[in-house]
Amino acid sequence: MMKFSGGKTLAVAAVAGGALLASIAPVMASVSAESPSLALIRVEPDAKIKTWGAAIEVQVTYACPKTYLPSTGYVYVNVSQNVFGRIASGNASKTVNCTGGFETTTVTVAAQNLAFWPGKAFVKADVSAYPHAATDEREIKLSY
Template identity: 60%
Template sequence: MKKFSGGKTLAVVAVAGGAILASIAPVMAEVSAQSPSAGAIRAESPAKLKAWGAAIEVQMTYACPAGQQGYLNVTVSQAKIGGVAVGSAYKDNLNCTGGFETTTVIVTANDRPFDAIAPAFAKSELRTYQNGNAARDEREIRINLW
C-alpha cells in the first residue's frame, strides 16, 4: 500500500481547484459584463429645443444592476449674454436591466430661455433605490432646433 505525502496531495488539490476556477471564470466575467455592479449615465448630444427655449428635450443613456430601480437628476446650464440659462429635471422609476437603456427628460428653463446658438453644460447623476450608489456625468452638449 502506497502512502501519499502531504505535499503531493496538496498539489493535486491545488491543480484541480485551479482547473475548476478556470472553467467558471469566463462565465463569471460574462455575467459581470451584462449586469454592472455600479451604474453609468450620460447626457446625449444634441438636445432638442422646445417651446422657443422654455425647455429642452435631453436623451439620457443609463445602465444599472439588473432587477433594481433607479432615478436620475440632470441640470443643464448655458451661458448667455446677461446671464445663464439653467434648468433641471428629475426622473424616477427607471427599470434597470443590467444593459444600457435610453430615456427622455424635459429640462425646463428657470429664468432665461435656452437657445440653439451656444453650447450647454449638462451635469447628471443616477442612483438606485436598493444601494444608493451614484453614477455621475458632466459634459458639454449642443442644443438643436429639432
C-alpha cells in the same frame, strides 16, 4: 518512498487554478456586462431644443442593478448655458426602471429663467437606485 516538494505542488496547483479561471472568465464577463452591480450614467452628446428654447430634451443612458421589488431608480438632470452673458438653466428628474442592463431615456428639462439657445451647454446627470449612485458631467451641444 516518493518525496513531494512544496514548490512543485504549489506550482501545479497554480497552473490548474489558472486554467480553471481562464475557462470561466468569459462567462463571468458576460454576466457582469448584462447586470452591473453598480449604477452607471452617461449623458448623450446632443440635446434637442423644444418650443423656442423653453425646454430641451436630454438623452441619458443609465444602468442600475435590479434589486428588490419595485426595482426603480431616479435620474436627475441639471443644465446650464451661457446665453449672451446671462445664464439659462433648468433641472428635471425622472423615475426609471432598474433592469440590470443599459437603458436610454429622454429627460425634458424646462428653462427656468432664460430660454436655451443653440450651442454648448453644461450638463450634470445623476442616477440613484439605493444604495447605488453615479454621476456624469459634460459639455453637450443644443440644437433644433
